[in-house]
Amino acid sequence: MLVAAVIALGALVALPNLYGKAPSVQVSRDDGAALEEITVEQARDLIATAKIAATASYVEDGRLLIRFSDVQEQLRASELLREKLSKGYVVALTLAPRTPAWVRALGLQPMSLGLDLRGGVHFLYEVDLDAAVNQRLEILSEDLSRRLRQERIRRNVRVAGDEIRIRVGDAANLDRAEELALDIVEMDEPLDVRRVDIGGEEQLVIRLTDSQMRARQDFAIEQNTVTLRSRVNELGVAEPVVQRQGVNRIVVQLPGVQDPSTAERILGATATLEFRMVCDGENAFEAERRGRAPLGCELQRDRQGQPVLLKRGAVVTGDQLTDASQAFVDGQPAVNVTLDSRGADEMLRNTRENIGKPMAVLFVEQVREDVERDGKTEQVTRVEREVINVATIQGIFSSRFQITGLDVLEARDLALLLRAGALAAPVYKVEERTIGPSLGQQNIDSGISAIVIGFALVVVFMALYYKVFGLIADLALCANLVLMVAVLSLLQASLTLPGIAGIVLTVGMAVDANVLIFERIREEIRNGNSPQASIAAGYEKALSTIADANVTTLIAAVVLFAFGTGPIKGFAITLSVGIVTSMFTSIIGTRTLVNLFFGGRNLQKLAI
Secondary structure, eight states, X not given: OHHHHHHHHXXXXXXXXXXXXXXXXXXXXXXXXXXXXXXXXXXXHHHHHTTOOEEEEEEETTXXXXXXXXXXXXXXXXXXXXXXXXXXXXXXXXXXXXXXXXXXXXXOOOOOBOHHHHOEEEEEEEEOHHHHHHHHHHHHHHHHHHHHHHTTOOEEEEEETTEEEEEESSGGGHHHHHHHHHHOEETTEEOEEEEEEETTEEEEEEEOOHHHHHHHHHHHHHHHHHHHHHHHHHHTBSSOEEEEETTTEEEEEEETOOOHHHHHHHHSOOOEXXXXXXXXXXXXXXXXXXXSOOTTEEEEEBTTSOEEXXXXXXXXXXXXXEEEEEEEETTEEEEEEEEOHHHHHHHHHHHHHOTTSEEEEEEEEEEEEEXXXXXXXXXXXXXXXXXXXXXXXXXXXXXEEEEOSOOHHHHHHHHHHHHHOOOSSOEEEEEEEEEOHHHHHHHHHHHHHHHHHHHHHHXXXXXXXXXXXXXXXXXXXXXXXXXXXXXXHHHTOOBOHHHHHHHHHHHHHTTHHHHHHHHHHHHHHHTTOOHHHHHHHHHHHHHHHHHHHHHHHHHHHHHHHHHOOTHHXXXXXXXXXXXXXXXXXXXXXXXXXXXXXXXTOOOSOOOO
């Protein structure tokens, strides 16, 4: 009864894998909250009104899934919903299982397919941790300079490598400068402040402690992971994987995405904006000719390559933006921008004081390029700055305004980047893989063929070599496959191509226990024991050997899972599950069938 109940339950849980998946559209809220009923009805009405044939639609985990019979209908529906639904919703292309309603009501789902089986793109990004620390030092130096200015202390504050150096005009003010530096508490731990003689002059040197640097680097990794996940949501990708890998890397997997160029442009961009006042009354061409900018200004270029003089201090930076959306003003593309309270106050003060003066929007992006030095190729980080817009302040505004001077594609991408948030540190792509849907299907077909061929060969061999007992082992092998699929479906662990290899390996290993048991039974019969005594001795005496062999293999699989990454984990999961299920079916399952067929009978010989 126990074996029958377990196998019946396993068959029920594995059932959704028989129905396959259909092209679908997923509608969800970008904040992760459950979809409102009114939005669900609106989406269904839009599909019905446009006469797009949907085979099914239902709400699952707060998201609306609409299934279609072919890809063309899926694409039509996604374009319609993206156009008609208001901002705040994510419309993603996906594959949804064709399971009937009663199966979904039980909460049953098919196995989750990995990127190599489903198709999509895989990116591996490296986070510039040195830049994360340097950004923190720049912020600290600006804070220190502002405090010293408030104290009316002449100073020169600059970042040099991994430290901040403070030089004051009057040595008598050095004590006060040191007090202000010590007042800045970073993560409940004071900064490392020292007095150092540099060039015959005593200066303050400030460093982050080791724990502060590690905390800043961890923050950069975590913040970048969150930001990349937000950008993925903006791209409209269902079931993405965004997770940290190792010390300074982030893995991004986007199932179903076949064009990596758009995803790469959005994910890897470290772009941000700075709103700066133009140095009014200064001649930018003259400054370019002299090769230096006037005091308090810096020389930049606009999109046509013309020089522009901007004031050094930014009025508002990109991290003060809370929302951005693409729009059109008099037929020209634009970006509607919303600032947080601090940025709104700064913008209000600036526009009030500078009506009639020009203000520029500076686009800042960090890129990494390969440079050959002394016969070796090195990667160098370069900061690109470009003035994308210069406009005269016509009136007072604060939290809401528009950026113009962009083309349609630039306006869309800029709005997406600003809306998804800025990266805490630059990221650089170190690996990219694209897997087409046809290749993914080919991997599935090849994996299934390997399982079927391996399974058939094992079944035929066992039946021929061990006769009736071999057929019993074959039934247990079928039950083992069902239970493996059931457990993988319950775990929702992504099945990858190495995972299929683990299943194939398990098919071959699953009968090992039965081979040991059957050979032990044969040995007992050759020693003159009765068939019933031989069966009992075979199962009892082979048990310790079987347990030892499987436990050691399971330990190896656990180690693979603990220390492996990606495909190695997929192989370890299926191998572990296969070991546990095969122990149940090969020992308990076959013993049950043997007792059912031969128990209580006066046997003279065994077909083994």
